[in-house]
Amino acid sequence: MDPIVHSLYEPVTGTWQYVVADPSKREATIIDPVLDYDKESGDIDINSAxxxxxxxxxxKYKICYILETHAHADHLSASRYLQSVLGHRQSVAPEVCIGHRIVQVQQTFGTMYxxxxxxxxxxxDRLLQDEEELVLGNLIIRVIHLPGHTPDHVGYIIGSNVFTGDSIFNPDVGSARCDFPGGSATTLYQSTRRLLSLPEYYRLYTGHDYPPPDRSINVASDESTAVPFTTVGxxxxxxxHLKAGTSEEEFVNWRNERDSGLQTPKLLVPSIRTNIRGGRLPQSSEDGFKIVKVPASVVRVQ
Incomplete structure (x- = not known):
C-alpha cells in the first residue's frame, strides 16, 4: 500500500516539505519542515509551519514522527515548534528523528560555533540507524543512508516513494553541492547510483526545487513551476548531472570544480546553529544569528 503524500513548497528557501500519511489509520509523518526566518530583521515566523x-x-491526521533528512544549511527546522503544538493536540507528541551520524555534524559545527x-x-528524540524501519499505521518507513551532500544525510522509503532530501534534485536542476564539512562528490555519486538502481516507477521526492527559467510556467500559481518528484526512470x-552513463570521474571532477566557485548559503549560520540543536533556537542572538522577534510558541534551548 502506498501512502497519501502532501507536498508543500516554501518558495523563499525553495524547500519542499512533506506530510505523508497512511490512508487507513490516518497516521502520518512530517518531513523537513521550515521555520521562517528573516536574516536582516532577525524575525522568526511560523507561517509555513x-x-x-x-x-x-x-x-484529521495523527503525526507520529517529524523526520529530518539532514542538518540543513539553508533553512531553520520547524520541528520543535510543530512538536510543541502537536503535543497539545494529540495524546502523544511526535518524535523528532534524524540519522545517527548527526553526532559527527554536531561535533564539527558545535566546535566551530x-x-x-x-x-x-x-x-x-531518536537517532535512526541505517535500514531501520519505523511503523506508520499499516505502512513502513525505511531509513536509507544517502551521504555526499552531508555525511549524516538519510532518505526515507515509504511504499514506492523515496524522500531524498538533498541527495538528488529534479533532472533539470541535477545535484546538490558537496563542499560542506564531511561532504564528498564521490560519496554523493555512489548514493545517487543507489537511488537510480531502484525500480523505474519509484518516485523520488526532492528536498528542494530551484526551477530553471526555461521550465514551463502556469501563470495560475506561483508554485506551479516547482516540482516535488520525478520517477527513477x-x-x-x-x-x-547524474543520468545513466555518467561516469563517477566525470561527475566528481565537474562537481568539485562547480563547488569551488559557490557562495556560502545566506542562512548557513542560523540554520546550522538551530538544526544541530534539534530545531531549538538559542535564547538570544549569537554571532551570525540575529534574533529580535520570536513567537512565544517557538521552542528555545533550555
Whole structure:
C-alpha cells in the first residue's frame, strides 16, 4: 500500500516539505519542515509551519514522527515548534528523528560555533540507524543512508516513494553541492547510483526545487513551476548531472570544480546553529544569528 503524500513548497528557501500519511489509520509523518526566518530583521515566523498544521488538522491526521533528512544549511527546522503544538493536540507528541551520524555534524559545527555540549546532547528524540524501519499505521518507513551532500544525510522509503532530501534534485536542476564539512562528490555519486538502481516507477521526492527559467510556467500559481518528484526512470534518462552513463570521474571532477566557485548559503549560520540543536533556537542572538522577534510558541534551548 502506498501512502497519501502532501507536498508543500516554501518558495523563499525553495524547500519542499512533506506530510505523508497512511490512508487507513490516518497516521502520518512530517518531513523537513521550515521555520521562517528573516536574516536582516532577525524575525522568526511560523507561517509555513502553521500551513502544515492546518493540513494535518483538516485531514484529521495523527503525526507520529517529524523526520529530518539532514542538518540543513539553508533553512531553520520547524520541528520543535510543530512538536510543541502537536503535543497539545494529540495524546502523544511526535518524535523528532534524524540519522545517527548527526553526532559527527554536531561535533564539527558545535566546535566551530562554540555551542555548549550540553545543548547538543540528546538534541533529537531518536537517532535512526541505517535500514531501520519505523511503523506508520499499516505502512513502513525505511531509513536509507544517502551521504555526499552531508555525511549524516538519510532518505526515507515509504511504499514506492523515496524522500531524498538533498541527495538528488529534479533532472533539470541535477545535484546538490558537496563542499560542506564531511561532504564528498564521490560519496554523493555512489548514493545517487543507489537511488537510480531502484525500480523505474519509484518516485523520488526532492528536498528542494530551484526551477530553471526555461521550465514551463502556469501563470495560475506561483508554485506551479516547482516540482516535488520525478520517477527513477526519468532521472536515469534526464538528470543533467547524474543520468545513466555518467561516469563517477566525470561527475566528481565537474562537481568539485562547480563547488569551488559557490557562495556560502545566506542562512548557513542560523540554520546550522538551530538544526544541530534539534530545531531549538538559542535564547538570544549569537554571532551570525540575529534574533529580535520570536513567537512565544517557538521552542528555545533550555
Amino acid at each position: 502553521d500551513i502544515l498544521l492546518k493540513l494535518v488538522e483538516d485531514n 562554540s555551542i555548549p555540549q550540553a545543548e547538543l546532547e540528546n538534541a533529537f 526519468k532521472q536515469r534518462l534526464e538528470n543533467k
